[in-house]
Amino acid sequence: MPRHPVSYVAVDVAAFTIADDELVVLVVERGVGPFRGALALPGGFVLPDETLEEAARRELREETGVDEPVLEQLRSYGAPARDPRARTVSVAHLAVLSEPVSPVAGTDAASAAWRAVADVRRAGLAFDHEEILDDAVERLASKLEYTAVATAFLAEEFTLAELRSVYEVVWGRPLDAGNFQRKVRASLDWVEPTGELRAAGRGRPASLFRPVKSGTAALDSPLVRSSW
Amino acid sequence: MPRHPVSYVAVDVAAFTIADDELVVLVVERGVGPFRGALALPGGFVLPDETLEEAARRELREETGVDEPVLEQLRSYGAPARDPRARTVSVAHLAVLSEPVSPVAGTDAASAAWRAVADVRRAGLAFDHEEILDDAVERLASKLEYTAVATAFLAEEFTLAELRSVYEVVWGRPLDAGNFQRKVRASLDWVEPTGELRAAGRGRPASLFRPVKSGTAALDSPLVRSSW
């Protein structure tokens, strides 16, 4: 295609999990310029034979070794000067992992680590990655309402207290345990009891549940963040 | 940036309006190969100094002359072989116009025209534009629920029957006129009465309204597509 401008196409990944009741995001410290030494979201260029999603999965695998994370496209960022080296369009992705797997330092990164979202916002991010992070967090909070994505933060079996905690951490406010219990048990899709219990030291043991709908499948009856 | 693959980056626009109580989309007939003669969404390559959104607005302006449409990014499409000529990533956009402005044939297009979405689906579209169209329609239906986008289909002043018709056309089902009336009037953001009436032949004249929130601003209280 003659006379048409070309561009670099990258993928960046905002990968989240929960550690110590805090929402944490995977960041790398840039080992090369531009923004050398600054924090950034993991990412890289799309290879000739990859789809965008495959590229994002590969980048995340390179940093974490995780093979099948819940991952979906967020949106693309294409301000002309967002990368000072050359015109680069980034297709950002949102990923959710069930635990903060110890990250592996990748090619471009001096180091990779899980950091609390609030800390990362304070520290700042390279390129326009802070905007990407903000968009990703908002999308995540919103997807908790009407998809089954919350279970992606948890192990294969979990208690309703653990599930509720995901909502509380991401939404940043407490939910009524009783109402949450009733609401979740009433929805026939989403999760089902395994029939087993798990004792957690003191207190009545909790029923264990497993996901019915996985990943980002839509819920029949959403769990809405109320206006307040 | 040596040794990194480059790509063409295009924008495609799914531009909608309503004509004769039908949802119509702007399509062009391709004047050059590949898919010569087939229908496609209007689009083109992003220029070096444009943002993605600016490129989409430019493409739409070239086809319609419209300057300030409601327009937002939909998502990106990047299957390796989606364009047989060369690796091309398309950043699709969703636009809403208040009337089917007579289209101008652009550079790449033998002709441009507004066609009913159902017809276009039957006729088929070039590239992966049918997938883009489906995603755009679904996004549009969904945005009617929680944003003020419905007013973008209408003139500066409109009746509630006209506003309701937008919902009925996009959602493909009738809404109760009385409940719609009450719901819309109750929401303080969104629309406000101008104080004037418009007689439409027979029947009681309707109050005119104007938008308060424009474009894709979020509504305080969503107008939900019920499960049924």
Add this chain to the structure above:
DNA sequence: TAAATAGTGTCTCTAAGACACTATCAT
């Protein structure tokens, strides 16, 4: 007058949230 369209009243049903209560565990 009748027909048509705009707009209101009102009833029912569902679901969310507050919060008291019961159940089952460890110590």
Add this chain to the structure above:
DNA sequence: ATGATAGTGTCTTAGAGACACTATTTA
């Protein structure tokens, strides 16, 4: 027993939807 956590009951309130009704116009 006490404290802690899981889970249920129940009341209130808000909102959606169905649908009957009133209001205001043209023919």
